[in-house]
Amino acid sequence: MIVNSRLHLFCTIGHRFTQRIWRLGAGARLFWLTIISSGESFRRFHLTIREVYFTGVMSLIIIVVSAFFVGMVLALQGYNTLQRYGSSEAIGVLVALALVRELGPVVTALLFAGRAGTAITAEIGLMKATEQLSAMEMMAVSPISRVIAPRFWAGVIAMPILNVLFCMVGILGGYLVAVPLIGVDAGAFWSQMQANVDWRLDILNGVIKSAVFGVACTMIALFEGYDAPPTAEGVSSATTRTVVTSSLAVLGLDFALTSFMISI
Amino acid sequence: MERTTIDLWVGIFVALGVAALLGLAMKVGNLTTDDIGEIYSVTANFENIGGLKPRAPVKSAGVVVGRVADITFDPATFEAVVNLSVDKRYHFPKDTFANIYTAGLLGEQYIGLEAGGDEVMLKSGDKITQTQDAVVLEKMISQFLYNKASEEPKETASAAVSASTKSGDDALGSSPLDDMKKPVAP
Numbered sequence: 001m002i003v004n005s006r007l008h009l010f011c012t013i014g015h016r017f018t019q020r021i022w023r024l025g026a027g028a029r030l031f032w033l034t035i036i037s038s039g040e041s042f043r044r045f046h047l048t049i050r051e052v053y054f055t056g057v058m059s060l061i062i063i064v065v066s067a068f069f070v071g072m073v074l075a076l077q078g079y080n081t082l083q084r085y086g087s088s089e090a091i092g093v094l095v096a097l098a099l100v101r102e103l104g105p106v107v108t109a110l111l112f113a114g115r116a117g118t119a120i121t122a123e124i125g126l127m128k129a130t131e132q133l134s135a136m137e138m139m140a141v142s143p144i145s146r147v148i149a150p151r152f153w154a155g156v157i158a159m160p161i162l163n164v165l166f167c168m169v170g171i172l173g174g175y176l177v178a179v180p181l182i183g184v185d186a187g188a189f190w191s192q193m194q195a196n197v198d199w200r201l202d203i204l205n206g207v208i209k210s211a212v213f214g215v216a217c218t219m220i221a222l223f224e225g226y227d228a229p230p231t232a233e234g235v236s237s238a239t240t241r242t243v244v245t246s247s248l249a250v251l252g253l254d255f256a257l258t259s260f261m262i263s264i
Numbered sequence: 265m266e267r268t269t270i271d272l273w274v275g276i277f278v279a280l281g282v283a284a285l286l287g288l289a290m291k292v293g294n295l296t297t298d299d300i301g302e303i304y305s306v307t308a309n310f311e312n313i314g315g316l317k318p319r320a321p322v323k324s325a326g327v328v329v330g331r332v333a334d335i336t337f338d339p340a341t342f343e344a345v346v347n348l349s350v351d352k353r354y355h356f357p358k359d360t361f362a363n364i365y366t367a368g369l370l371g372e373q374y375i376g377l378e379a380g381g382d383e384v385m386l387k388s389g390d391k392i393t394q395t396q397d398a399v400v401l402e403k404m405i406s407q408f409l410y411n412k413a414s415e416e417p418k419e420t421a422s423a424a425v426s427a428s429t430k431s432g433d434d435a436l437g438s439s440p441l442d443d444m445k446k447p448v449a450p
Contacts, residue, residue, distance in 0.1 A: 046271075053270040057277045096292050161281030168284035171292060190291065199293040207285070 027223040030144075034152050034222070037145035047150040048157070055116040055151070055218075056158030060165070062115050063108060067099075067166040070107060071173025074098055079182055088184055092193035095174035096167075100197060100206045104167040106254050109213035112159060113246035117221035120151055121242040124225030125235035133226075148222050155218025156211060163210035167203075205261045209254065216253055217246045302352040304388035305333060308362045308375075309343040314398025316364055316373045322348050324377040329354045332375060348375065348392075357382035358390070364398035373398060 041048045078094040124147065127133050133143040171193075178184045197203065221242045228238035313335060322330035330350035338345050350356070359380030366373050377392075386392070 049274050050270055052274045052277065057273045060277065060280075100288065100292065158277075161278060161284075164281055164284040164288055167292075168287050193292055197293045199289055203285075203288050203293050 023223075023227065026227065027219070030148070030223050030226060031219050033144050034149050034219070037142060038149040038153060040145040041150040041153050047146070048153050051151045051154030052158055054119070055112075055154050056161060059112060059115045059158070059162060062111055063162050063166050064169050066107065066111060067104075067169040068173040070103060070166075071095060071099065071170030071175075072177045074103070074170070075174035075177035075182070079178065079184070088182075089188035089192055091174070091178045091184055092189035093196045095178070096171055096193045096197050097202065099167045099170040099174075100202050102254070102258075104163050104170065105206050105210040105213055106250060108159065108163045108166045108210060109217055109250040110247055112155075112162060112214075113217045113221070113243055113250065116155065116158075117217050117242045117246050118239045120155075120218070120221040121225040121228070121239045122235060124148070124151075124222060125228035125230075125238050128226065128228060129230040129232075129235060131230075148226065152215075152218050152222060155221075156214045159214025159217070160207050160210045163207060167206065201261075209257050209261075212253060212257060213250050216249045220246045220249060303330065303349040304352055304386075306348050306350060306386050306388070306390050306392055308346050308348060308392040308395050309338065309341065310346060310362075310364065310395050310397050311343055312397040312400060313344045313346060314364060314366075314373055314400055316346065316375070316398060320372065320374050322350060322375045322377060324354070324356070324379065329377065346375070350386075355385045358384040358386055359394060360386060360392055361394045361396070362392045363396040366399065 074095045075091055078091050078098075079088055082088045082090055082094065124133075127143075127147065133147065136143045136146060175186075175189065178189055179186045224238040224242045224245070225235075228234045316332065316335065318332050318334050320332045321328045322332065330348055333347040333349045335347070336345045337343075348362075356377055357380045359382040361378040361380060363376045363378065364373055365376045380394075
């Protein structure tokens with residue numbers, strides 16, 4: 001009996017592991033199919049525009065509001081530490097670098113996964129459950145080029161835009177706390193920021209990061225939806241997996257990308 | 265093709281994104297101060313550049329007049345060769361002094377140019393001959409410690425000498441008296 005349960009445990013672990021590998025391969029294949037069949041999403045660009053509206057524009061409010069608060073908190077916390085060393089003017093640099101390098105891309109991607117990724121997964125999972133995707137295939141319309149690819153490119157376009165908006169609004173939030181509320185000199189705030197934030201190394205790298213996160217988050221959401229079991233539970237667990245996998249992927253990718261970018 | 269409200273919203277979204285990117289570039293980043301326009305390059309040799317990095321500012325009287333283009337090592341003289349890109353609007357005399365300064369106590373390092381009195385101006389490709397190295401904190405501390413250390417032995421030695429002479433005096437002064445007293449007393 002004991003041997004049996006141990007064997008069962010062993011089998012379960014092995015099954016889970018092979019499942020993960022299988023899903024990874026299937027995800028990579030879907031990614032490749034999306035890339036090669038994405039011609040239609042540019043020829044009929046209004047398909048992509050529509051998805052940019054649903055993923056990007058609809059995420060604007062949560063991005064802007066959270067960016068504002070993140071910037072304000074950064075300024076408060078930063079001031080608290082910096083004034084001990086008598087360098088409270090460096091608060092602009094702190095807020096800007098923290099937002100542009102790390103918090104902007106990462107928090108935007110996490111919010112995007114929660115706001116837009118889940119919507120994509122649920123939509124496609126439900127399309128699959130109600131056999132709309134099969135119906136498209138019956139009509140010789142490729143669901144990948146008609147449904148998957150426009151959403152993919154919309155996510156890739158929307159994420160960097162959301163990221164720069166997040167950074168800008170966060171910096172404005174930090175400014176509001178640092179200058180009118182705490183009383184740091186406005187000139188020092190901006191000039192120190194400008195002196196220490198580099199256009200290419202900081203801002204452009206942040207945008208590149210967010211584009212990579214955009215690819216990862218959107219692709220994970222699309223794959224989870226496309227791969228979801230066509231049941232109510234299947235769609236719900238796929239939506240959960242989207243958030244978990246996207247968050248982990250974003251944080252892991254962030255480390256990898258940062259280690260590349262810092263060494264340059 | 266008919267226009268929809270979705271197009272309008274996406275247009276607003278993209279425009280906001282572009283505006284934010286421009287704002288980041290102009291207001292937050294240093295894209296505006298980066299392009300100095302037309303430049304001429306001069307070189308300067310330093311024995312030690314400390315923490316000077318490429319793209320560090322070149323300042324004269326506190327005003328940024330250029331940037332450090334690149335830093336190389338000359339294996340013949342074992343010196344650092346610093347290439348400076350200076351704005352074409354500003355001309356400096358040939359005997360200009362190039363120092364490596366530190367902004368604040370632990371801030372970034374930059375090159376300060378102090379104009380000399382020469383009639384001839386620096387041209388592109390010229391070399392600034394009068395340079396002063398970066399102040400290396402460890403060197404300063406070790407020099408300070410060395411000076412302290414070289415002062416201290418003198419003091420202790422003189423103290424030891426005076427102490428020994430005192431004790432010697434005492435020994436010399438006291439014992440004969442005792443010796444004198446002892447035979448006298450009985």
